[in-house]
Amino acid sequence: MARNSNSRVQHTDFLDNGRTTDYTGPGLFTGQATGGVGGYLLQRAMPHLPPWVAAAGIGIAGGLGSLQWAESAAAGVGLTLASVGLTGATWWMGKATTPQRRLHSAITVAAASAWTTAACLAGPTAGPLPDLYLMGAPAVALSWNIRMILRRNDAPTAEGGDKGLLEKVGLARAQIGNAKVEPNRVTAPLAVEAGEQTNDDVSKALGRIASALDLPTSAVRYQPDPGSSRRGELVIVPEDMLAEAAYWEGPSNLGGSIADPLVIGRYDDGSPMFLWLPGDPDAGRNGTHVLIAGGTGSGKGETALNLQTEILSRRDVLLWLSDPKMFQDFRPLLPGIDWAAEGGTATEVMVEAIQAVIPARTRWLGQHNYRQWVPAAAQVQSDPEHSCRTDGRACGCPGMPYLVAWMEEAASTLRNLGDDAFTGIAQEARSAGVSLIVSLQRPSYDQMSTSTRASLPSVIALGCDPRDESFSLPDTVLDAGAHPGAWGNRRPGYCYLVTPGIDETRYASPGRTWGFGPNAVSLMEVLADWAQRNGATADPITAGAASSVAGNAYTGRPTPGGNPAGHTATDEDDMDDTGYGPLVDPEDADIDPEAELPDDEPGDDAPIFGQETGRKPSPEEARRLFAQALEEFERAGHMVVGPKDFMDWCDRNNLSRPWVSARLKEAALEGRLEPTKTTGRWRIVPALTAA
Ligand SMILES: Nc1ncnc2c1ncn2[C@@H]1O[C@H](COP(=O)(O)OP(=O)(O)OP(=O)(O)O)[C@@H](O)[C@H]1O
Numbered sequence: 001m002a003r004n005s006n007s008r009v010q011h012t013d014f015l016d017n018g019r020t021t022d023y024t025g026p027g028l029f030t031g032q033a034t035g036g037v038g039g040y041l042l043q044r045a046m047p048h049l050p051p052w053v054a055a056a057g058i059g060i061a062g063g064l065g066s067l068q069w070a071e072s073a074a075a076g077v078g079l080t081l082a083s084v085g086l087t088g089a090t091w092w093m094g095k096a097t098t099p100q101r102r103l104h105s106a107i108t109v110a111a112a113s114a115w116t117t118a119a120c121l122a123g124p125t126a127g128p129l130p131d132l133y134l135m136g137a138p139a140v141a142l143s144w145n146i147r148m149i150l151r152r153n154d155a156p157t158a159e160g161g162d163k164g165l166l167e168k169v170g171l172a173r174a175q176i177g178n179a180k181v182e183p184n185r186v187t188a189p190l191a192v193e194a195g196e197q198t199n200d201d202v203s204k205a206l207g208r209i210a211s212a213l214d215l216p217t218s219a220v221r222y223q224p225d226p227g228s229s230r231r232g233e234l235v236i237v238p239e240d241m242l243a244e245a246a247y248w249e250g251p252s253n254l255g256g257s258i259a260d261p262l263v264i265g266r267y268d269d270g271s272p273m274f275l276w277l278p279g280d281p282d283a284g285r286n287g288t289h290v291l292i293a294g295g296t297g298s299g300k301g302e303t304a305l306n307l308q309t310e311i312l313s314r315r316d317v318l319l320w321l322s323d324p325k326m327f328q329d330f331r332p333l334l335p336g337i338d339w340a341a342e343g344g345t346a347t348e349v350m351v352e353a354i355q356a357v358i359p360a361r362t363r364w365l366g367q368h369n370y371r372q373w374v375p376a377a378a379q380v381q382s383d384p385e386h387s388c389r390t391d392g393r394a395c396g397c398p399g400m401p402y403l404v405a406w407m408e409e410a411a412s413t414l415r416n417l418g419d420d421a422f423t424g425i426a427q428e429a430r431s432a433g434v435s436l437i438v439s440l441q442r443p444s445y446d447q448m449s450t451s452t453r454a455s456l457p458s459v460i461a462l463g464c465d466p467r468d469e470s471f472s473l474p475d476t477v478l479d480a481g482a483h484p485g486a487w488g489n490r491r492p493g494y495c496y497l498v499t500p501g502i503d504e505t506r507y508a509s510p511g512r513t514w515g516f517g518p519n520a521v522s523l524m525e526v527l528a529d530w531a532q533r534n535g536a537t538a539d540p541i542t543a544g545a546a547s548s549v550a551g552n553a554y555t556g557r558p559t560p561g562g563n564p565a566g567h568t569a570t571d572e573d574d575m576d577d578t579g580y581g582p583l584v585d586p587e588d589a590d591i592d593p594e595a596e597l598p599d600d601e602p603g604d605d606a607p608i609f610g611q612e613t614g615r616k617p618s619p620e621e622a623r624r625l626f627a628q629a630l631e632e633f634e635r636a637g638h639m640v641v642g643p644k645d646f647m648d649w650c651d652r653n654n655l656s657r658p659w660v661s662a663r664l665k666e667a668a669l670e671g672r673l674e675p676t677k678t679t680g681r682w683r684i685v686p687a688l689t690a691a
Contacts, residue, residue, distance in 0.1 A: 047148065048145045048148060048149075050144075051140070051141035051142075051144040051145060052138075052141045054112075054141070055137035055138065055140065055141045056137075058112050058115065058116055058133075058137065059124065059133055059137065061116050061119075061120075062115065062116045062118075062119025062120060062124040062129075062133070063119065063124045065079075065116065065119060065120030066119055066120050066121070066122070066123040066124060068120070069120045069121060070120070070121065070122070070123055071121065072121070075120065075121065076117075076121050079116070079117040079120055079121065080117055082113070082117075083110075083113035083114055083116070083117045086109055086113050087106055087109050087110040087113060090105050090106045090109040091105075091106045094106065096167070096172070101147075104143065104144075104147065108140050108143075108144070111136060111140060112140070115129065115132060115133060115136065119133075165209065165212055165213070168208070168212050169205045169208040169209050169212055170201070170205055170208065171192060171197070171201065171202065171205055173192070173193035173196065173197070174190055174191065174192045174193065174197070174202075175190070175191045176188050176189070176190050176234070177189035177190070177191075182269075184237055184238060184239050184241060184268075184269065185235065185236070185237050185269055186235070186236045186238075187233055187234070187235050187236075188233065188234045188236075189231070189232075189233055189234075190202060190222075190231070190232055190233065190234045191228075191230055191231045192230045192231075193230075194230060197230065198229045198230055199222070199224035199225075199228075199229055199230060199231075199232055199479075200479070202222045202224075202232060202234070203222055203224075203479040203480065203481070206220050206221070206222055206481045209234075209236075213236070213238075215236070215238060216240065216486070217481070217483045217486050218481070218482070218483050218486060218487075218510050219236060219237050219238060219240070220234070220235070220236050220481055221234075221235045221236075221237075221480055221481035221482075221508045221509065222234055222235070222479075222480055222481055223235065223480055223504075223505045223508070224479075224480070233505075235481075235509075237268055237269070237509075240268065241268050241269065241270060242266075242268050242491075242494060242510065242511070242512040245493065245512070245515045246265075246266065246512070246514055246515065247514055247515045247516070247517050247519075247520070248305070248306065248309070248514035248515065248516050248520050248523070249514075249523075250523055250527070251309055251310055251312075251313030251527060252272075252310065252313075253310075253313065253314070254313045254527075254530070255313070255314075255315050255534065256313070256314055256315070257314055257315065257316050257375045257378075258277060258278060258311065258314040258316055258317035258375075258401075258402045258404075259276070259278050259280065259316075259374065259375045259402075260314070261274035261275065261276055261501075262274070262275045262276070262277070262307060262310035262311065263275075263310065264303065264306040264307055264310065264460070264497070264513055264514075265306060265493065265495070265511050265512050265513035265514055266511060266512065267506065267509050267510070267511040268509060268510050268511065268512075269509075273497050273511040273513075274501065274502065275290070275307070275458070275460075275497065275499050275501075275502075276288070276499070276500065276501045277290070277311075277402070277404060277435040278372075278373055278374070278402055278433065278435070279372050279373075279430070279500075280374075280501075281371065281372060281374070283501065285500045285501050286430060286457075286500055287372065287373070287430040287433070287435060288430075288435060288457050288458040288499060288500055289426055289429070289430070289435055289436040289437065289438070289455065289456045289457060289458065290307075290435065290436075290437045290438070290456065290458040290459070290460065290499070291437075291438050291439075291440065291443075291453070291456040291458070291459045291460070291472075292304060292307075292437065292438070292439040292440070292459075292460045292462070293439075293440050293443030293459060293460070293461050293462065293464065293468075293471065293472045294443065294460075294461070294462025294463055294464055294472075294484075294495070295442065295443070295462070295463060295464045295465055295468070295488060295489055296441065296442075296489060297489030297492060298462035298463040298464065298487070298488070298489050298491075298492060298493075298494075299462055299463075299492035299493035299494070299495075299513060300439055300441075300462060301328075301329040302329075302492070302493060302513060302514075302515060302516045303460055303462060303493065303495065303513045304329065304330070304406075304408065304439060305329060305330070305333075305516045305520075305524070306513045306514055306516075307437070307460075308321075308330065308333055308406070309333070309524060309527055311404055312333060312336040312337070312527055312528065312531040312535065313527060313530070313531070314535075315378075315534065315535065315536060316375055316378035316399075316401045316402060316536050317401050317402040317403070317404060317535075317536060318338040318339075318401050318402070318403050318404070318535075318536055318537075318538055318542070318557075319336070319337050319338055319404050319406065320337070320338060320339040320340075320341070320350060320354070320403065320404070320405045320406065321337050321339070321340045321341070321406045321408065322340075322341040322342075322346065322347040322350050322351075322406065322407050322408060322410075322413070323340070323341075323342060323408040323409070324342070324343055324344065324347070324408070324409050325408065325409060326342055326343075327340065327342060330408075332521050332524035332525045332528060333524055333527070333528045333531075334528065335528040335529060335531070335532045335557075335558060335560075336527065336528035336529070336530070336531025336532050336535055336557070337528075337531075337557065338537075338538055338556060338557040339353075339546070339554055339555075339556070339557075341553075344412075345638055345640055345641075345645070346553065346637075347407070347413055348413075348416075348640040348676065348678070348681065349549070349550045349553045349554075349637070349638075349639040349640050349683075350405070350550070350553075351407075351413060351417060352549050352550070352639070352640060352676060352683050353545070353546040353549045353550045353553075353554060354405050354425065354429075354434070354436075355421075355425060355549075356545045356546065356548060356549040357403070357432070357434070357541075357542050357545040357546055358425065358428045358429055358432040358434060359428070359432070360541050360542070360544070360545035361400060361403070361432040361433055361434065361541060361542060361545070362428065362431050362432040364388075364397075364400055364541045365377060365400070365431070365432065365433065367388040368381055368386045368387065368388055368395070368397065369385060369386050369387075370386065371431075372430070372431055372433070373400070373402055373432070373433025377399060377400050377433065378399040378400060378401045378402065378536065379399045380396060380397070380398060380399055381394060381395050381396060381397040381398075381399065382394045382396060398539050398540060399539060400433065400539040400541060400542065401536035401537075401538070401539060401542075402433050402434075402435070403432075403433060403434045403435075403542060404434075404435050404436075404437060405429075405434060405435070405436050405437070406436075406437045406439075407436065407437070407438050407439070408439050409439060409440070409441050410438045410439065410440065411440055411441065411442075411447040411448065414438070414448055414452055416677070416678045417677055417678075418677055419449050419451045419452050421677045422452050422455060423451055423452065423454075423455045426455035426456070427455065436456070438456060442468070443461075443464050443468050443471050443472050444465075444467075444468045444471050445471055448471075453471065457499070457500065458497075458498060458499035458500065459472060459473065459496075459497075459498050459499075460495050460496075460497055460513075461473050461482070461484045461495055461496045461497075461498070462484065462487070462492075462493070462494065462495045463484055463485075463486075463487030463488045463489055463490065463491055463492070463494060464484050464485055464487075464488070465485060465488070466485030466486070467485070468485070469482075469483070469484055469485045472484055472496075473496060473498060473507075474498065476507075477496065477498055477507045477508050480507065480508035481508045482496045482507065482508040482510075484496060491512075492515075493512045493513040493514075493515060494510055494511070494512050495510070495511055495512065495513060496508065496509070496510060496511070497511060529560070532557060532558070532559075532560050533560055535557070537556060537557060538556050538557075543556055547686065548686060549639065549683065549686070550637065550639050550686075551634045551637060551639050551684065551686035551688060552634065552635060552636065552637040552686075552688070553637030553638070553639050554637075555637075616654045616655070617653055617654070617655070622653070622655055622659070623663070625653055626660070626663045626667075627672075629646065629649055630667065630672060630673075630684060631687070631688070633645070633684060634684050634686060634687065634688055635688060638684075639683055639684045639686070640676060640681055640682065640683050640684070641664070641673075641681070641682055641684060642664070642680045642681045642682065643657045643660050643661050643664065643680065646660045661680075664682050667682070668682060671685060672684070672685055672687070673685065
């Protein structure tokens, strides 16, 4: 809109929630120098002159017409037809406008054309024509002036305003009901024309509505009525209340249960963003798994901190975390985490352990008469209703905390695991009191298959590439106006939350997680310390099942003052202890682990480096060394192995990769190893720890 400071008036927009905004009318004199009182008055009068000019024009037309057609019968017919035609056309063309404007226009045209016809035929001064002109023309011109003044000074009626807006966005025939106006939110029932348009048409028009109102796309949403294909509610939130970051000030419910809602931020109306992980049989809500999806820089790391700090602040939950990024974001929280696995192999072990604990936990819950995990399951079992004894007395078994298994940057883990395996784990986990949380660096179908995506019912959808929106959010939520692609990484922490327990009308409402500024580190350390001292410890069933698979790799949460990291690491120190090196040395990153070693015939190898004996071990000796190697791996908690883990060992002992592959298969037949879901990877069956 061109700005003309001289013709600025103020008006109140119904959708502006009472805010007064500047309106700049179309200035006929834009750029023209008009000084003094005369200039000012002329300027104010100009918009009202056109009806008067038209009235004068009609008088002149009547006079000139009489010179040409006075007393002509043919002209009489022609002029009458033209007059009726013009009036009819005015009425017809006024269909789209308000009824008053239509009537006013038609009366004006009818009166003007009738007088002109009469003046042309009889002369403008004949009979009552001059009086009619002198009284009628100013009256009609004035009526238009009054109309214009009223339009400018009055706030547009809701109906008029809505109609104009709806017309602009292609929903001219839609009916809009009484709008409910709350602070920073207008909610209006809307119904599109029966048989002509559907709720889809409204969804498609949301961008245009936002544009017509000069608002961001995410400010306009539509919630279709589930019982109708043409009715719903239009929600407009004019001001972005999330623009100013708000920072984490500590957990929302320290010492509460994991069954209480976790608060991960706030919605754009200031209300808290709740997320429930366990199901609630009373509320008819299932437990859930969560996908945290967002592009680089969208605020995934801090969203994870929001969720992890909430989890760690609850008394009856264990957190297992796997992170390939050396716990870059989560280090202050490590002391409170029950099992933290860093890197590929440690994650493989954790995934194997999760698969083992799920059936064990489900069995325990069943034996104690729980259909799903509830907070009472985490207490000592003193209720005879939940006893595993057959004599009807309370069993006193230790309680089983809820378990959250978190896979950070999980794309490759999920790929290795395969769709069927992941879908199976996800399905069974819910009845075992286990929630999986998966975060993805790039939320897209090339990172995660459709069926794996479908196994994660909840999503925290942060800003992403517009092409990836349909990966993050269900179509219904996108249709309702959610648009994470509009944020990209320009709005860190902005997110949509789709999860059971939240009113579906909220799904398309943006929220923002709390920011974790530098001050948050010390607060997180205090929280981790609290969790270490007061948080749940693993129950014998979960710990037993995990150790039976992971051996030493699962130690449970470190005790206060004990190993501060308490995690399965593949860092240099651990490598030195084991003597087997890391999963992949940085300088070996390019080596294809599947490639053949130089030679595989015992006795033929020339030592490459560090070869003490310079000779090939005898077959018995080699087998003994191999068994020792497996034991060392187990001792170090390196519970999933494959030929590539033996490369250095092969070098040192003058043995080849195919020889190792053959021994691995042999060990699997002997029961020392178990195949995993990944080809060429074997899980060590713990022999050192009691299963
Ligand atoms: N809710 C929030 N409020 C304010 N600032 C935030 C919020 N979330 C994240 N940020 C800021 O945005 C930036 C990016 O956040 P973060 O590192 O969490 O993104 P990311 O998605 O994990 O990025 P990457 O994938 O590159 O690690 C950081 O500077 C962070 O402090």
